Amino acid sequence: MLIGHQPKPFLLAVEALTVSFDGFKAVNNLSFYVEENEIRVIIGPNGAGKTTVLDLICGKTKATSGSIQFRGKELTKLKENQIVQTGVGRKFQTPSVFEDLTVFENLEISYPRGRTVFGSLAFQRDDAVKQRIEEVAEMIFLKDRLDTYADQLSHGQKQWLEIGMLLIQDPELLMLDEPVAGMSVSERAKTAELLNRIIKDRSVLVIEHDMKFVEDIAHKVTVLHQGQILSEGTMEKVKNDPKVIEVYLGH
């Protein structure tokens, strides 16, 4: 394996990760490594365990065995909010924004300050906060919707808002679960543009089915099948892998 002669430490090292739900191994002895500033896309058929892998990394699901190291820190022992504070951000498949709050307030909650009970009581909406929120709002095409309640946004706008909420956390590792699913063609193009802008200076782990989109952004692709890695490498390599064509791309 690579471990012996790695040029620099990996940002994320997943090793021998296994999770079993009542005996069913959704993720089975999985190992993969993500480098700094790498954009990694995970693809695979339904039920391959893609979302479960993200759940394991962000702490939503507890691993049965194996290790997840982020900058040398063992994530499997941390709570979800502690994992976020080490610099891992996660976007869910369905847009999960706070619909009873405005776009501004949604972003403000994600601003990484005053995260304790008393910190949030003392939190002041100062210029630094406002400025950063406006900056991010502009990036996610919602600059003039800051006072709109999130339940009035379209599906695509909600997805953008959630991406913005991650962006304002400024995570070193960004995990996105199907960021363009359910979007219109024009929204999809805009999202690709947005993602290309925000993935600079950070590592990104993306789950996506849209192959054209994958080709556009991926540095490296990991194909999962039944909780295990079927193939890994550049898009070119993966696309021509006969095993991948058989279980996934051929359909």
Next chain:
Amino acid sequence: MIITSRFFNRSELIGFVALALVLVVILPLSLDVFRLNLVAKYLTYAFVAIGLVLCWGYGGILSLGQGVFFGLGGYCMAMFLKLEASSVENTKIQSTPGIPDFMDWNQITALPLFWQPFHSLTFTVLAIILVPGLFALIIGTAMFKRRVGGTYFAIITQAVAAILTILIVGQQGYTGGINGMTDLRTLKGWDIRPDHAKIILYFFEVFLLFGCIFIAQFIRLTKLGRILVAMREQEDRVRFSGYSVANFKIFAFCMAAIFAAIGGAMFALNVGFMSPSFVGIVPSIEMVIYTAVGGRMSIFGAVWGALLVNFAKTGLSESFPQLWLFGLGALFIAVVLAFPNGLSGIWADYVQPRIDRLLALRKSKSGSPWAGNSVADGAPAE
């Protein structure tokens, strides 16, 4: 951008002025002392209702056991008052003078250790806040850290209410049992029973109530208030934004407990006794109904809910004692089905827009500011 730095927005200001007018001017001028004392009793539930607005309305944590905290606050206050009423002089006919009468009836011959510090008023005041606060902290930590929430949490709070009632009734010698602590007389030598004391206590209670309203409003306006709302809808998103959801729930639950306890303590002072019938499941559910009727998202609405439901309860149960409980049940169902935001929701949806339109009309005619008229129209209508 509409970012209000004001403490109350316009309609909240109207709500505040209307409530202050009713509680400080209209009711004291129009009611006799007996009825005013009844209002004081109703208002003790308003404290609980304000706590439930934070905890249930904002945080989404339904507690069906607020009677526990109301009771703990009430009993702390009652213990102090009972000790003062049980001076050696007052109790010289007992076989052990100087201890509360119910202890003497239960063959207890010395004041139990946990009663001793309640000789001190300072300790009592601290205990009214800290005992329920710590108890809520323990329950909250045990439940929320394990991610017990929703219906399960509500059922557990009910169980706690039932357990505490059984404990109080069972430990008759230490608690006064089913009869509770009666015959409370003086506070630091000041008789709490005559009419003028009732009036002073009423105003003191209204003062505390506004204190709690301000604290609740302050919390609501901080980022913590918005995190509570966020948590109610998307708990996971809050968690994955780097917050410990459990800690925020514990905070909301503790605040609700402390508000309830202040209400309980005022109950003991105003009504002059405390008993387990204000601790159990039924009173706890009634407290949730007050909040639901008033509007669980509105601090002022909750106060109106507590007042109006209790007025109705007194009125109806005086004339149709058997019908009252059915009425209460029907009211709850009606509110939940038809008006999920209670009276304050009706106000915001139907009354407020009309007032606004009227004012806009008047403003365009004369250019006069909005204040004044709406307050006078507003208060009784709600």
